[in-house]
Amino acid sequence: MEFKFKSIIFFLLTVVLLSSCTDDDAVDPTQTADLGIEITASDEVLNAGTNVTFTLTATNNGPLDATEVTVVNKIPSGYTYVSAETTSGEYDSETGNWAIEDLDNETTATLTIVGTVNASGDYQNKAMISGNEKDIQPANNSAMVSVAPKAVTNDMLFQYTISDAPNPEVTITGLSPLWQELDTEEKYHITIPTTLEGYPVTVIGNAAFEDQENIISVIIPEGIKLIDTRAFNDCYKLESINIPGSVEVIGLHSFSDCEGLKSITLTEGIKTIGPDAFAYCKGLTEVTIPNTVTSIGSYAFSYCSELKSVSIPNSVTEIETRAFYDCEKLTLISLPNQLSEITTEVLSGCSSLENITIPASVTSIEINAFRGCSSLTSIEIPASVKEIGAGAFVDCTALTSLTVAESNDTFKSVEGVLYNKTVSTLLYCPTGKAGSFTIPNTVTAIDQLALAYCKNLTQVVIPNSVTHIYSNAFRYCTSLTTVTIPASVKSIGFYAFADNPGITKVIMNPATPPLVSTTLLTFANCRALTAADAIQVPGGSLEAYETAAGWSDYKDVISAQ
Incomplete structure (x- = not known):
């Protein structure tokens, strides 16, 4: 009886022990694969907007090779997926599944997620x-890591200096390394702070934002006094800019080559628009300059190829050289009534400009000021003008007539052609003049570029009063076929008749060969001057012409009349 009782007790204990055993206890350890996963972050405290790199390491501790290995790592909402790279298998960012497939005993696979x-x-x-x-060994089948985000404040986005002065001021010198690291579109919308470290921001410094090609917008606050040299140069995607009245100077090249810039708002208070300030801003269509501006620098709006309208107030007293050079679509511009000089090439190449009013304050129109304004149909020179530079209106192909105020004591217009007051020097024949033109017999000198680009003139009669024909005087008169030089002429400037492919005959009447350039030849590129008698000279002067400096180059086509 005692034996049976002990047997029953043993049986019950055996059942209890067997029932408490897990499946794992029954598994042969040599027939398992111990998989483990680790995850680390490149930094556990990061600024919002910067990138973090997660490194996941999958390990097979064996002893068997593992198959159909999968790691699940779905990036949570605190991060935006950027990229991933694996040493084995493929990662699907949508599902978060990293399909490693086979992982041999005692090997690892790595996944990096940015x-x-x-x-x-x-x-x-x-x-x-x-x-x-x-x-x-399930304990190593999962892992976790966290990153603590740190808010980005405005002062963290800029590099700057603080002046050593009783009242310190801040100059922004560039964008911070943190800004460079930010991976967000918002960073391309810049807001310049009004203060940094409690001090006022007053200057956007030299090249502070230069070559930041992806900046889309910039808010410049009241309080900025200077936008320095090249501050926003080559910011190709910058679309608009509002410059407050606290800015006194818009510096050299400050917004040049901002090709995407479509609108600028200039506020009253600005005094100076510096050289090249908005050069090559090819998206600009119109500009209104406030009535506090006194100076517009050289090339300030040059090559703004879409610029159509510019309003310049009477406060402006100086518009420097080439300020609106090659603004080919400019149709409307008003020159201020305090302007004293229309400077060199200031509107040259403005081929759509049809009308221009020269203010009564102007005393000087400089070299090539309106060159290539091919739509300009009329010009009136006021009484105040005392000086007109060579080529001021050259290549204005639609200009057929030019008028001068009767009270002007320096210049005179005769039948639409510009002369000095005594009509002794021919200064400019409108480029659009066509047919035959007879120069008055009071003229003794034909000025440089005087008839250049008169492509529709078929004949020019030069009187026997002319003694000097200056350089480039008849250059590019491509419809001329015959030129007759009167006996009175003593000198002919370089390239005076150059680049006239239609000229086939030149009749030279001076007994003594006129002085000419020996290098920049008078008839350079007159390709039709090829006949043996193309240049005809007085019979007794043949040898003199064939041996004279500058004429001997043409000895093969010189003959006696």
Whole structure:
């Protein structure tokens, strides 16, 4: 009886012990694969908007090779997925599945995921690993890492200096390394702070934002006094800019080559628009300059190829050289009534400009001031003008007549042609003049570029009163076929008749060869002057012409009349 009781007790204990055993206890350890996953972050405290790199390491501790290995790591809402790279298998950012497939005993596989830290969300990044083989060590099958986001404040985005003065001021010198690291579109919308470290920001410094090609917008606050040299040069995608009245000077090249800039707002208070300030801003269509501006620098709006309208107030007293050079679509511009000089090439190449009023304050129109304004149909020179530079209106192909105020004591217009007051020097024949033109017999000199680009003139009669024909005087008169030089002429300037492919005959009447250039030849590129008698000279002067400096180059086409 006692034996039976002990047997029953043993049986019951055996059942209890067997029932408490797990499946893993029954598995042969040599027939398992111990998979483990680790996850780390490149930094555990990061600024929102910067990138973090997560590194996931999958390990097979064996002893079996593992198959159908998968790691699940779905990036949580606190991050925005950027990219991933694996040493084995493929990662699907949508599902978060990293399909490693086979992972041999005692080997590892690595997945690196780059994400941008968001300003809010879930920052706990969890990973889990599993495979086809039995794993009796589940403790290392999951891992987690967190990043603590740090808010980005405006002062962290800029590099700057603080002046050493009783009342310190801040100059922004550039964008900070943190700004460079930010991986967000918002960073391309710049707001210049009014203060940094409690001090006022007054200057946007030299090249502070130069070559930041992806900047889209910039807010410049009241309080900025200077936008310095090249501050926003080559910011190709910058679309608009509002410059407050506290800015006194817009510096050299400050917005040049901002090809995407479509509108600028200039506020009263600005005094100086510096050289090249908006050069090559090819998206600009109109500009209104406030009535506090006194000076517009050289090339300030040059090559603004879409610029159509410019309003310049009477406060402006100086518009420097080439300020609106080659603004080919400019149709409307008003010159201020305090302007004393229309400077060299200031509107040259403005081929759509049809009308221009020269203010009564102007005393000087400089070299090539309106050159190539091919739509300009009329010009009136006021009484105040005392000086007109060579080529001031050259290549204005639609200009057929030019008038001068009767009270002007320096210049005179005769039948639309410009002369000095005594009509002794021919200064400018409108480029659009066509047919035959007879120079008055009071003229003794034909000025440089006087008839250049008169492509529709077929004949020019030069009187026997002319003694000097200056350089480039008849250059590019491409419809001329015959030129007769009167006996009175003593000198002919360089390239005076150059680039006239239609000229086939030149009749030279001076007995003594006129002085000419020996290098920049008078008839350069007159390709039709090829006949043996193309240049005809007085019979007794043949040898003199054939041997004279500058004429001997043409000896093969010189003959006696």
